[in-house]
Each structure stands twice: as C-alpha cells, then as structure tokens.
Amino acid sequence: MESGYFETIAIRTQTERSQYKEHSVPIYLTSSYKFDDAEEMRALFANEKEGNVYSRYANPNTSELIEKMALLEGAETGWATSTGMAAIFTTFGAFLQNGDHVLSSRSVFGSTHQLLNNVFSKWGITYNYADLDKPETWEAMIQPNTKMIYVETPSNPGIDIIDIAYLAEISKRHGVMLVIDNCFATPYLQRPLGLGADISIHSATKYLDGQGRTLGGLILGNKDLIDEIGGFARHSGPALSPFNAWILSKSLETxxxxxxxxxxxxxxxxxxxxxxxxxxxxxxxxxxxxxxxxxxxxxxxxxxxxxxxxxxxxxxxxxxxxxxxxxxxxxxxxxxxxxxxxxxxxxxxxxxxxxxxxxxxxxxxxxxxxxxxxxxxxxxxxxxxxxxxxx
Structure with missing residues (x-):
C-alpha cells in the first residue's frame, strides 16, 4: 500500500482474502495448519521457509494486526500477546537475566510495580526507580549492569511526561535498551521508536480496542529485538487469540x-x-x-x-x-x-x-x-x- 496517512494504513492494511473474496477480514479459528508434505513441515519448523505452523506462534489474524501496528508505530515488526501485562512480562523475560538491573520510572502501573518488586527480585534482577519530573537524575542512576530503562509516558495515573529523545540519547550512550509503554498515547499521538526508543509496548486492551470488550498486548521494535521476543514467547506461551486479534485489527480502523x-x-x-x-x-x-x-x-x-x-x-x-x-x-x-x-x-x-x-x-x-x-x-x-x- 502506497499511502503514508495513518487513517488509510489503519483501514487498508489487511491480509489476503480467501477464494470467497471477503470484504471484511475473516477470523482464522484454527490451532494448527496442514503441510503439503513432510519436507514442507521440516522446512517450516527449521525456519527455512515462512508460513504458519501453530497459532501459538502465528496466525493470519495476529499477523495482520502486527503488520498494521508496525506500520503505524514506524517499527520493522512486532509480537502480539494475550494482555498488556503479558507484553510487559514478555519484554522483561526475553531480555533480562540474573544479575541485570532495570532503571524504571517510579510512576508505572500497579502490576508493573509488582513484577519489579516481587517477581523479578526472586530471579536476581534488581531495579531502581527514577522520577519523571527529575530527568537530570536519570543518567547518574545507570549502573554497570543496567540492561534496560523502562518508562511510561504519559504515566499511569499521574500523567507525568519525560522527554523520550533525551532518554534515548543517554540510553544509547550507555548501551542500555530503552522501552516505552505507549499505552496512553497510542501511535496516533506519539511514536517512541521515531524518538529513539528501542521497544514500544501497548496494552491493546485500552485505546487500541477502545470499547472495553477484549484483552491484548503488543510489542513493537526492530526485527533483531522482536526475534528475541518471539523466541521467548513461543515457549512461554502468552499468545493472543485469533478472535481477539481480529477485533483489535478492526478497532484500529477507527x-x-x-x-x-x-x-x-x-x-x-x-x-x-x-x-x-x-x-x-x-x-x-x-x-x-x-x-x-x-x-x-x-x-x-x-x-x-x-x-x-x-x-x-x-x-x-x-x-x-x-x-x-x-x-x-x-x-x-x-x-x-x-x-x-x-x-x-x-x-x-x-x-x-x-x-x-x-x-x-x-x-x-x-x-x-x-x-x-x-x-x-x-x-x-x-x-x-x-x-x-x-x-
């Protein structure tokens, strides 16, 4: 599609239709897919050929949603999860290991606090909180083992803001990944990747759906980072259902x-x-x-x-x-x-x-x-x- 306009991309980015030539995207309610022969099965599982093998890995509905959101965010690709918190957990889980440190904004969603305070601490991952209204203090809080800077902007519920481009500058200077929770803004109002962030996360349950009817999460970034996300997510299983992906893709149209x-x-x-x-x-x-x-x-x-x-x-x-x-x-x-x-x-x-x-x-x-x-x-x-x- 040639258009660069947000509204047109959100409406006209869509999967290929079946032989029935549906105007509205169909829902692919299947857990697995058939292979033409044994060699195709081998090639698909060996990642030597592109295609669907299992809906925990990919499905035409989730693929369409990811493609659409990647275009809207200015990302190379992305990964869809069952909830917004699954997107946050998957991002942390894919990149953090024992001995790593996270520098997080103090003002984050309550469940994110719980992950940092009570879950990852059991796995030897440490963290510090920094204040969004004191950006001059952030760089000094980066430690030799800091792996990630994690920020909500605007924050929940304080509606605090921090300069993403400034954080991107200091994160790159120290070789630290910058992850932005873009849930409150959506790509329509703010594009963190274009400001220098490495990962943009959404609770699709919120504005991307916008009608209080479904759950979902999205992680957007460059292919190398999303490949790491996918490697973790395929085996830990926080998959978005095809039906919810279909709803969310339709929701993006408005x-x-x-x-x-x-x-x-x-x-x-x-x-x-x-x-x-x-x-x-x-x-x-x-x-x-x-x-x-x-x-x-x-x-x-x-x-x-x-x-x-x-x-x-x-x-x-x-x-x-x-x-x-x-x-x-x-x-x-x-x-x-x-x-x-x-x-x-x-x-x-x-x-x-x-x-x-x-x-x-x-x-x-x-x-x-x-x-x-x-x-x-x-x-x-x-x-x-x-x-x-x-x-």
Missing part, C-alpha cells in the same frame, strides 16, 4: 477518529476542573499548567484521553465525588468509549504502600478520569454532579 474525540473532550474537562474550588490539582499533558507541558507539546500530537485530579477532602472527598457521578462508570479499566472514574489508591495501585503512592503523586483524594466519547455537555454535567456531591 483509532484516529476516536482519539481525536477523546482528546477534544479530555482537554475541555481538564480546563473545567481547573476552575473548580473543590479541585486541588489537575494533570493533563496539554494544560499549560502541566509541569512538562512543553515536552508534551513537542513529542505528542494531542494530550490523550486521561485526566487525573486530586480533590480537596482526601478519601472522603474522592468517595463523595465518585458516588455523585450518574453517567461515568466506576471501574478499574480505561480508554473506553464510555467515560470512567477510578480511585487508584484503593484499586489499581492498592498494593503499593502509602509512601510509595505518595512518591508518584497518588493521594487518597486522587481520581483518574478516562474521558469517553459521549457528548461533552453530558460529560461536563456529570463531573459537575460529582463535585456538587462533595458538599
């Missing part, structure tokens, strides 16, 4: 138009929240009050669909706000067509200590709002209802 509306609505919500006395702090990348506003404007096309706020009144204030919402869903997911409110301290980040939460700006009064695609007047009206319920 990613651009959905993200435009998410961003438009979220900016209006963030600007409204800044005017309310009940609100202590509002974090949104494209608010001029955001500490990393200039960096966000440089490396992101728009600000994304997530707004984080800290309310006056602590836990009681947060609960009253959430209980006053009539339309927003109260759930731990995000990036849905439906607007969602989450209290991170008692849900997504409840396994962290109070001190650890405070270090990344998660207070008892903090709320994460995933702004959906409803009419902006209804969204703002519901936020107002929540604030008024605080008394």
């Amino acid at each position: 990613l651009a138009v959905r993200m435009d509306r998410h961003c438009e609505n979220a900016l209006k919500v963030a600007e409204y929240l800044e005017t309310r006395p009940e609100v202590k702090v509002v974090k949104y990348p494209f608010l001029k009050s955001h500490p990393q506003y200039e960096i966000a404007k440089k490396q992101m096309a728009q600000g994304g669909g997530v707004v984080t706020l800290t309310l006056n009144g602590g836990l009681e204030g947060a609960r009253n706000f959430m209980d006053g919402l009539k339309m927003f869903s109260i759930t731990a997911n995000l990036a849905d067509t439906r607007s969602i409110a989450t209290h991170p301290a008692t849900s997504t980040h409840n396994k962290l200590t109070e001190e650890q939460r405070n270090e990344v700006g998660i207070e008892q009064g903090s709320i994460r709002l995933s702004i959906g695609l409803e009419h902006i007047n209804d969204i703002l009206g519901d936020v107002k209802s929540g604030l008024e319920n605080m008394g």
Whole structure:
C-alpha cells in the first residue's frame, strides 16, 4: 500500500482474502495448519521457509494486526500477546537475566510495580526507580549492569511526561535498551521508536480496542529485538487469540477518529476542573499548567484521553465525588468509549504502600478520569454532579 496517512494504513492494511473474496477480514479459528508434505513441515519448523505452523506462534489474524501496528508505530515488526501485562512480562523475560538491573520510572502501573518488586527480585534482577519530573537524575542512576530503562509516558495515573529523545540519547550512550509503554498515547499521538526508543509496548486492551470488550498486548521494535521476543514467547506461551486479534485489527480502523474525540473532550474537562474550588490539582499533558507541558507539546500530537485530579477532602472527598457521578462508570479499566472514574489508591495501585503512592503523586483524594466519547455537555454535567456531591 502506497499511502503514508495513518487513517488509510489503519483501514487498508489487511491480509489476503480467501477464494470467497471477503470484504471484511475473516477470523482464522484454527490451532494448527496442514503441510503439503513432510519436507514442507521440516522446512517450516527449521525456519527455512515462512508460513504458519501453530497459532501459538502465528496466525493470519495476529499477523495482520502486527503488520498494521508496525506500520503505524514506524517499527520493522512486532509480537502480539494475550494482555498488556503479558507484553510487559514478555519484554522483561526475553531480555533480562540474573544479575541485570532495570532503571524504571517510579510512576508505572500497579502490576508493573509488582513484577519489579516481587517477581523479578526472586530471579536476581534488581531495579531502581527514577522520577519523571527529575530527568537530570536519570543518567547518574545507570549502573554497570543496567540492561534496560523502562518508562511510561504519559504515566499511569499521574500523567507525568519525560522527554523520550533525551532518554534515548543517554540510553544509547550507555548501551542500555530503552522501552516505552505507549499505552496512553497510542501511535496516533506519539511514536517512541521515531524518538529513539528501542521497544514500544501497548496494552491493546485500552485505546487500541477502545470499547472495553477484549484483552491484548503488543510489542513493537526492530526485527533483531522482536526475534528475541518471539523466541521467548513461543515457549512461554502468552499468545493472543485469533478472535481477539481480529477485533483489535478492526478497532484500529477507527483509532484516529476516536482519539481525536477523546482528546477534544479530555482537554475541555481538564480546563473545567481547573476552575473548580473543590479541585486541588489537575494533570493533563496539554494544560499549560502541566509541569512538562512543553515536552508534551513537542513529542505528542494531542494530550490523550486521561485526566487525573486530586480533590480537596482526601478519601472522603474522592468517595463523595465518585458516588455523585450518574453517567461515568466506576471501574478499574480505561480508554473506553464510555467515560470512567477510578480511585487508584484503593484499586489499581492498592498494593503499593502509602509512601510509595505518595512518591508518584497518588493521594487518597486522587481520581483518574478516562474521558469517553459521549457528548461533552453530558460529560461536563456529570463531573459537575460529582463535585456538587462533595458538599
């Protein structure tokens, strides 16, 4: 396909059709594939010939999804996994071994904290946390055994930003792999590989699906790195199902138009929240009050669909706000067509200590709002209802 436009690539990148000439991509619900003869079986398993051998390794639906996402991210290729956390675990597992060190941003998803704190520590892998708002401290924290720098930007749930090109410069100077979790931005708003990162990771469960209906993960990078990912994933088995790959590939066809509306609505919500006395702090990348506003404007096309706020009144204030919402869903997911409110301290980040939460700006009064695609007047009206319920 000749087009370089994001929307066209997302819609028109597709597998070959069968003899039935389907307009919509079919679902290939098969666990294995037949071979023409014994020699073809041998050649395929010896990687001397390209083709499908088993759906844990590859499937036409996952292959289409990977091809499409690689084009959108500016990657050579990629690997699809069953969930976003499977993508993170697979990336860590493929490249890290006993004695290695990871330098991670402090503000990461709660389950990523658990991997670093409780899982990889059992395997002799160490880590340190660095602060996204103190980029000048990162290089000094790189150790002789540092293998990977891992960063969420924008972060979950603090919406902190760091200059990816700056991290890429110092990581290359020290021979360290740079992995960016690009889940909140998507390739429509931010392309980490083009800024110098080695790997871009997605929880496809979020905006790539965008409708709260399926799970998936994606890892994008150059062929040499993804070959290592594939070698680990083939045997550890975090495979994405063909059906979920089909859903996600179809979802990408509307990613651009959905993200435009998410961003438009979220900016209006963030600007409204800044005017309310009940609100202590509002974090949104494209608010001029955001500490990393200039960096966000440089490396992101728009600000994304997530707004984080800290309310006056602590836990009681947060609960009253959430209980006053009539339309927003109260759930731990995000990036849905439906607007969602989450209290991170008692849900997504409840396994962290109070001190650890405070270090990344998660207070008892903090709320994460995933702004959906409803009419902006209804969204703002519901936020107002929540604030008024605080008394």
